[in-house]
Amino acid sequence: MPKKILFVEDESALQKTFGEVLMQEGYQVISAMDGEEGLRLAQTEEPDLILLDLVLPKLHGFEVLKKLKEDSSTEDIPVIVLTNLESTGDVEKAVELGATTYLVKANYDLEDVLKKVKDALGD
Amino acid sequence: MSFKEIIDQLNIIGQCRRYNLPLRHCPQFLFLVMGTVIGVTAIISYSLGTRYVVDPSLVALIVLLMTIFLLSVSFVIIRSLERIAEANRLKSEFISVVSHQLRSPLSNLKWSTELITSGRLGEIEKKQAEYLKIIKENIGRMGELVSDLLMVSRIEQGRLPLEISEFSLKEMTEQIINKFKAYAEASNIEITFNTEEPLSNVVADPSQTKSVIENLLDNAIRYIKGKGKIEISIRKRGDFLLFSIKDTGVGIPQKDQKHIFQKFFRSANVMKHQTQGSGLGLYIVKSIVEMCGGKIWFNSREGEGTTFLFTLPIKKNRKTVDNTR
Numbered sequence: 371m372p373k374k375i376l377f378v379e380d381e382s383a384l385q386k387t388f389g390e391v392l393m394q395e396g397y398q399v400i401s402a403m404d405g406e407e408g409l410r411l412a413q414t415e416e417p418d419l420i421l422l423d424l425v426l427p428k429l430h431g432f433e434v435l436k437k438l439k440e441d442s443s444t445e446d447i448p449v450i451v452l453t454n455l456e457s458t459g460d461v462e463k464a465v466e467l468g469a470t471t472y473l474v475k476a477n478y479d480l481e482d483v484l485k486k487v488k489d490a491l492g493d
Numbered sequence: 494m495s496f497k498e499i500i501d502q503l504n505i506i507g508q509c510r511r512y513n514l515p516l517r518h519c520p521q522f523l524f525l526v527m528g529t530v531i532g533v534t535a536i537i538s539y540s541l542g543t544r545y546v547v548d549p550s551l552v553a554l555i556v557l558l559m560t561i562f563l564l565s566v567s568f569v570i571i572r573s574l575e576r577i578a579e580a581n582r583l584k585s586e587f588i589s590v591v592s593h594q595l596r597s598p599l600s601n602l603k604w605s606t607e608l609i610t611s612g613r614l615g616e617i618e619k620k621q622a623e624y625l626k627i628i629k630e631n632i633g634r635m636g637e638l639v640s641d642l643l644m645v646s647r648i649e650q651g652r653l654p655l656e657i658s659e660f661s662l663k664e665m666t667e668q669i670i671n672k673f674k675a676y677a678e679a680s681n682i683e684i685t686f687n688t689e690e691p692l693s694n695v696v697a698d699p700s701q702t703k704s705v706i707e708n709l710l711d712n713a714i715r716y717i718k719g720k721g722k723i724e725i726s727i728r729k730r731g732d733f734l735l736f737s738i739k740d741t742g743v744g745i746p747q748k749d750q751k752h753i754f755q756k757f758f759r760s761a762n763v764m765k766h767q768t769q770g771s772g773l774g775l776y777i778v779k780s781i782v783e784m785c786g787g788k789i790w791f792n793s794r795e796g797e798g799t800t801f802l803f804t805l806p807i808k809k810n811r812k813t814v815d816n817t818r
Binding site (some may be wrong): 381383384387388390391394454457459475476479480481 | 593599603614652
């Protein structure tokens with residue numbers, strides 16, 4: 371069974387590029403375009419990993435993260451925050467809320483992000 | 494002006510905070526000071542007038558009219574100052590919004606290009622790879638520019654987070670020189686480094702200091718045309734370490750020297766040799782050094798070279814902007 375990754379990201383271009391790479395690597399990718407959908411899919415699909423953007427329509431990434439960690443069915447899923455917000459305050463808040471890793475999109479190559487995903491999944 | 498606007502004008506602290514201005518530069522606060530001074534003067538003249546002049550009520554009336562007149566004039570002046578401050582604030586906000594908005598499409602471009610070049614979507618021909626490389630390099634350049642703009646907007650809004658700690662400026666410099674060695678060698682530039690021993694540590698933000706040194710070294714290499722030399726030294730000077738970087742580059746023309754730390758400024762001399770660059774580097778460098786409690790300056794002569802010098806404190810001093818959480 372391929373591992374399931376939930377990708378919560380409102381930029382469809384990023385969904386497409388990184389989704390493509392993940393699928394080529396043999397992962398099953400589930401996409402969510404907003405925070406609410408992301409939260410719902412996290413609860414129903416039981417993914418092995420969540421990639422979470424912060425600036426999202428409907429529900430902000432921080433809220434999604436908070437709710438994920440409050441819910442016993444989703445609290446153990448590792449969450450990689452993948453965003454363009456990069457103030458120290460944002461990073462600290464995400465880690466405090468329970469994010470596994472925090473990556474600033476602009477500073478990471480596609481392959482580097484893939485490596486982080488594999489690390490988080492233990493692959 | 495509506496009643497609400499007048500009430501808003503009275504909230505002096507709030508107004509000053511909005512513009513990110515210190516009280517002594519804040520138009521509203523200045524207005525209050527002027528008003529108080531004028532008022533006190535009026536009261537003094539009034540008491541003098543009533544004592545020494547035959548017709549005191551006339552004097553009082555004149556003083557009163559003068560006061561009202563002065564107050565109105567200064568109010569108008571200050572309103573216009575405020576408009577300038579507002580324009581400045583909007584400009585900073587504009588930079589911030591623009592650069593944030595540029596980042597998402599840039600990430601998209603970067604990742605898409607990387608996906609193609611990675612060969613995951615199929616083989617690429619050599620010629621195609623060449624052009625994809627150009628695209629990638631230019632995305633990198635734009636990314637750097639956007640980062641610089643973000644940095645400027647953070648500096649201007651006083652939101653640049655500094656993490657002050659003690660570290661060895663000497664070790665940091667050695668590491669940076671090592672990193673730049675190949676680049677310098679490729680351009681036939683020799684870098685020498687000497688320090689006084691023993692040397693104390695400095696108290697500043699290490700990652701920002703690193704970018705200061707990298708920026709100065711990068712500039713030095715970039716503006717040496719042909720063979721050249723860069724001399725870096727660190728010495729103790731009172732409660733500071735003095736870092737100096739001397740190059741045999743093109744130098745800065747006399748008439749441009751006073752503008753060199755202004756943002757977006759690019760010397761005509763520089764434009765002749767190197768068209769790339771945003772004119773933000775030295776502005777950022779200066780802001781960082783000053784926020785860390787140091788000073789930066791330079792000596793330069795066109796055609797002979799430039800020496801940039803900056804200081805960083807050995808101990809934490811009161812000038813250090815510390816917003817370490």
